[in-house]
Amino acid sequence: MTEHSFDLVILGGGPGGYVAAIRAAQLGWSVACIDENEQLGGTCLRVGCIPSKALLESSERYHEALHGLAQHGVKVESLDLDLAQMHRRKTQIVKTLAQGIDGLFKKGKVTRFLGRGRLDGPGSILVTSQDGELSLTAKDILIATGSRPAPLPGVEVDGDRIGTSTEALAYDRVPEHLVVIGAGYIGLELGSVWRRLGARVTVLEALDRILPGMDLEIAQAAHQIFKKQGIEFRLQTRVQQAVVQDDRCVVRCEDADPMEADRVLLAIGRVPNTDDLGLDRVGIQVDRRGEIEVAENFATKVPGIYAIGDCIQGPKLAHKASHEALACIERLAGGYGHVDYNTIPGVVYTHPELAAVGQTEEQLKEEGREYRRGVFPMMASGRAQTLGETDGKVKILADAQTDRVLGVHILGARAGDLIAEAAAAMSFGASSEDLAHLCHAHPTLAETLGEAALALHQRAIHIPSTPRVQA
Ligand code: FAD
Ligand code: AMP
Numbered sequence: 001m002t003e004h005s006f007d008l009v010i011l012g013g014g015p016g017g018y019v020a021a022i023r024a025a026q027l028g029w030s031v032a033c034i035d036e037n038e039q040l041g042g043t044c045l046r047v048g049c050i051p052s053k054a055l056l057e058s059s060e061r062y063h064e065a066l067h068g069l070a071q072h073g074v075k076v077e078s079l080d081l082d083l084a085q086m087h088r089r090k091t092q093i094v095k096t097l098a099q100g101i102d103g104l105f106k107k108g109k110v111t112r113f114l115g116r117g118r119l120d121g122p123g124s125i126l127v128t129s130q131d132g133e134l135s136l137t138a139k140d141i142l143i144a145t146g147s148r149p150a151p152l153p154g155v156e157v158d159g160d161r162i163g164t165s166t167e168a169l170a171y172d173r174v175p176e177h178l179v180v181i182g183a184g185y186i187g188l189e190l191g192s193v194w195r196r197l198g199a200r201v202t203v204l205e206a207l208d209r210i211l212p213g214m215d216l217e218i219a220q221a222a223h224q225i226f227k228k229q230g231i232e233f234r235l236q237t238r239v240q241q242a243v244v245q246d247d248r249c250v251v252r253c254e255d256a257d258p259m260e261a262d263r264v265l266l267a268i269g270r271v272p273n274t275d276d277l278g279l280d281r282v283g284i285q286v287d288r289r290g291e292i293e294v295a296e297n298f299a300t301k302v303p304g305i306y307a308i309g310d311c312i313q314g315p316k317l318a319h320k321a322s323h324e325a326l327a328c329i330e331r332l333a334g335g336y337g338h339v340d341y342n343t344i345p346g347v348v349y350t351h352p353e354l355a356a357v358g359q360t361e362e363q364l365k366e367e368g369r370e371y372r373r374g375v376f377p378m379m380a381s382g383r384a385q386t387l388g389e390t391d392g393k394v395k396i397l398a399d400a401q402t403d404r405v406l407g408v409h410i411l412g413a414r415a416g417d418l419i420a421e422a423a424a425a426m427s428f429g430a431s432s433e434d435l436a437h438l439c440h441a442h443p444t445l446a447e448t449l450g451e452a453a454l455a456l457h458q459r460a461i462h463i464p465s466t467p468r469v470q471a
Contacts, residue, residue, distance in 0.1 A: 009138035014042020016309030016321030017144035025108035034117035054090035119278035147310035154241035183210035187267035347416035355419035358407035370400035374456025383443035389413035
């Protein structure tokens with residue numbers, strides 16, 4: 001069997017793995033990256049972040065042309081949906097970005113192996129491909145194998161009528177009735193895409209709220225907006241079964257009548273790709289969720305083997321994986337590398353968007369932490385009015401004594417871009433007073449952050465407030 005030797009072998013070419021490969025190559029190491037897919041970029045690029053955002057953008061433009069342009073005085077005489085073109089655009093974006101990674105690998109002299117990798121002992125990996133097997137040896141190994149959609153017993157995913165996000169990114173026609181199982185961000189984003197394109201969309205959620213993990217007040221406000229958009233929600237509805245019967249999908253839930261649909265999207269979270277990796281061969285443990293346990297420097301219990309991204313603990317987000325990749329490589333190189341998990345933003349790319357960083361109000365209450373809150377409605381922003389994007393609000397939570405910002409939660413247009421300021425502020429340990437003193441360009445949506453910070457001190461300008469008299 002052919003054997004190749006490297007300083008670092010990376011298992012998985014997603015935003016964790018490929019970013020680690022590029023950084024390690026910059027440091028002059030010999031690096032190999034194994035991925036079983038022809039296109040690099042992982043879940044994020046092939047069937048996650050990028051294709052979903054491409055479809056969100058296209059479907060939003062279609063919806064806007066149908067329902068939003070008239071108020072701007074723009075008359076559209078006739079309008080057609082070309083779904084095939086929407087998919088072609090999405091596919092082209094993915095292709096361009098994947099080729100970009102190929103190019104970066106070539107420039108950085110990262111060796112790419114197309115195949116399935118498996119740990120074969122300490123410092124040793126076996127790659128199985130169409131051409132057979134080959135063996136790699138490495139000083140260090142980085143596991144970045146990511147995650148896949150979580151299954152639900154009773155829901156028979158057939159990759160067609162009953163599918164996961166991967167199928168929902170590629171439906172060849174607009175479903176008449178799409179049932180989404182799970183009101184997390186993936187279910188809501190893809191539910192929004194198909195709703196905008198004309199499908200009836202019903203979201204079934206086991207809990208009594210949508211978007212668990214996000215600030216409740218913000219999630220509830222979003223829920224009301226999504227309902228107005230025509231998405232139907234059934235909360236406290238636990239799905240037990242989904243099957244195809246007589247060419248219809250039948251979804252059965254606890255304490256509810258069966259429901260019929262022509263497509264079902266299972267979106268109840270993601271599970272790590274850690275089985276079938278040969279972890280037990282080298283003595284690496286996983287926790288009850290199947291996630292690899294790592295120390296602060298991403299080291300597993302086995303010397304020379306590290307893990308990052310969706311296959312370890314923490315939020316399953318692309319930027320978290322990439323951030324861990326950089327921190328892990330810097331640490332391996334003997335430098336400084338750190339991930340502050342409290343300042344990792346999370347974004348839901350619905351319309352309007354939701355974005356958050358830091359702690360929610362519920363978490364602060366549970367901790368018994370004394371805090372103050374400042375809220376500013378998008379309605380009162382000049383920029384939001386000109387954009388016609390007046391739904392939503394900004395909420396800033398700060399420590400009652402020190403005024404340090406503990407959490408920022410935004411519901412509104414471009415919330416995903418606005419949250420960057422909050423994440424930067426929190427990373428530098430800013431107080432809400434610091435945010436209030438920033439000079440935001442006018443008119444921008446970012447002004448709402450300044451106003452929310454002022455509101456926390458009862459000094460907001462564009463909403464009524466009762467200021468405390470201050471020097
Ligand atoms: P992955 O991207 O999953 O990459 C792992 C790679 O390793 C994959 O290519 C996999 O096939 C390969 N692999 C696994 N095992 C092996 C093996 N044994 N041998 C060879 N190759 C292997 N996150 C965001 O931050 N923002 C978003 O907007 C967002 N939107 C999303 C939308 C959808 C529909 C989905 C499904 C996910 C979304 N995510 C988003 C999550 C994001 O995609 C993941 O958090 C991210 O891809 C994790 O990166 P990773 O490198 O850890 O793993
Ligand atoms: P996330 O983990 O953010 O992707 O969200 C997944 C959502 O699916 C959560 O809100 C879960 O409560 C929900 N969920 C999990 N199991 C079920 C089920 N059997 N029926 C309906 N919703 C579910």
